[in-house]
Amino acid sequence: MSNTRENYRPASKPLVQFNPKALEYEPQVFAKPIVLANLTYAAPSASNTLPPSKALSSLETSEALRDKLEFGIRKAKVDRRTAEAQLAIANAERTIMRRDIQEMMDDAETARMYTEDLRQRFEEVVRQNEKLVAEAETAKLKKDQYAIKIKDLEQEAKLRGDRYSVKTQELKDQNIRLEMKMENMQELKRKMERMETKTDEVEQLKEGINIMQTNVAKLETELQVKDPLFQVGVDIRTRFLAEAKMSLWHVKTWDKISGEYFLKKHTVDSAIIARGYKAAHGGNGMADGSLFVLNKLSREWATKETKCDSACPSANDGEVPDTAGSDETAFEHGLEALKPEKTNIFEELYHFRPCLYATMPSKMLEAIDYEATIKTLILFNEGLDRPLAQKHQALDIIGTVLRKYPGLPREHFDTDADVLSRVNRVKALTEMIILYDRRRTGKTRGARRSGSSYQSSGESLI
The missing domain is CATH 1.10.287 (Helix Hairpins)
Known part of the structure; x- marks a missing residue:
């Protein structure tokens, strides 16, 4: 400003x-403006004309x-x-x-x-x-108090000094005793060193035991996975040997009617034949899934090539399956994040990935195995006459059983009365369908059949 x-x-x-x-x-x-009023112009006349000077x-x-x-x-x-x-x-x-x-x-x-x-x-x-004045006054009071405390501490320190002199002598005596104990400690130390050597050996043994326990756990898990596949192999090979008996062995038998002896084929337990054919041709998700978990088959091998036409050969036909992309990692960690794919033969038959399939309730697995058996019968895939009513009824019941999970908890699923009733009904319908398949394909009892999945026996076909 x-x-x-x-x-x-x-x-x-x-x-x-x-x-x-x-x-x-x-x-x-x-x-x-200057106004010149009443000014008129008149022609000059002789009378009005001014002289030149004016x-x-x-x-x-x-x-x-x-x-x-x-x-x-x-x-x-x-x-x-x-x-x-x-x-x-x-x-x-x-x-x-x-x-x-x-x-x-x-x-x-x-x-x-x-x-x-x-x-x-x-x-x-x-x-x-x-505030500073008040603090100064307080500090002065504290200073006086500290002076008194210092005097008290000095007196106490003097008294303690006297006591410490007595204790010092006692400590000297104790030091002599400690020196003697130190010699004993040295001896103990040498013994401890020898013990540490033994401890290291024990730790190594413990580590070896832990490794062995881990390997045992893996082996037990692997055995659990292999057990369904092993049982399938046992049933199939037992059936083979039983049929070999029937083919190669003959028993001399007396015929009461003709009064003569004749050679009769060796008789085997029909249940062995039924179990063998069921293991070879029936649905078994646990055994089939173990092929993927154990890297015997890969997901690529089991997946349909959707871009390939009908003339294109099947993947890995006649070749050893590639083990890449297996479910081993998912099995080890108990993980199953992917949804089933319709282009994968296992997931198309059994609805779940192999590792997830093994975690389902047993009655659900039984129903799914029946469904896989029905789907793979020859008569449903070659245009033959079909028991459609039994097929549709069985598949509808299986769908109802599958929809009950996980609404019905796992611990109650296998004991639920409705589930048990429906699974038993599916079992009966599947037996009827298999029997119809055997009759339509014209197979005789006890013979090998290339077109049918099962042969006639006195035991249940499932």
Whole structure:
């Protein structure tokens, strides 16, 4: 604001000066026009004609008057411009004064705020001083108290020094005894070193035992996985040997009717034949899944190539299955994140991935195995007559059983009365369908059959 006042200087003389000879003036003021009323023009006559001397004088007077009027007009214009300039200067001065006043008001407000801030700081300093005074008084009291405590501690230290001198002598005596004990400790240390050597050997043995236990656990798990597959192999090979008996062995038998002896084929337990054919041709998700878990088959081998036409050969036909992409990792960690794929033969038959299949309730697995058996019968895939009613009924019941899980908890699934009833009904329907398959394919009892999945026997076909 002070700088503004110093820079402000009122104009001491007009910005425009009168110049009567200026030719660039523009009319800015409306001057009252000169009206020459009642002026008429008459032709000069002899009586009205002035003498030449008077006429010349009158002409000079008119020119002088005109010059005077023009001079007055020019002066009026200059005066008006001067007045306008002075008015502009006055307006500028007023604007500057208003700005100066506003700056003074702002300075006053700033000074007021600064004063208020100083007042608050002063009050804060006063409070801090009062606090410091109080703390100083407290410190003085504490100092006196500490002086008293120091005296007490000095007296106590003196008493303790006397006691420590007595204890020092006692400690010297104890030191002698400790030296004797140290010798004993050295002997014990040597014994401990020998013990540590033995301990290292024990730790190595423990590590070996842990490794063996881990291997045993893996082997037990592997045996659990292989057990269904092993049982299938046992049933199939037992059936083979039983059929070999029937083919190669003959028993000399007496015929009461003819009264002669004849050679009769060796008779075997029909249950062995039934179990063998069921193991070879019936659905068994646990055994089939173990092929993938044990890396005997890969997911690529079991997956249909959707882009290949009918003329394209099957993947890995006649070759050893590739073990890449197996379910071994998922089996080890108990994980099953992927949904079943319809293009995978195992998942199309058994609804689940191999590792997840093994975790389902046993009655659900039994129903799924029946479904896989029905789906793979020759008569449903070669256009033969079909027991459609039994097939549709069995598949509908299996679908109902599958939908009950996981709504029905696992621990109650295998004991649920409705589930047991439905699974038993599916078993009976499957036996009827297999019997129909045997009859339609024209197979005789006890013979090998290439078209049917089962042969006739006295035992259940499932």
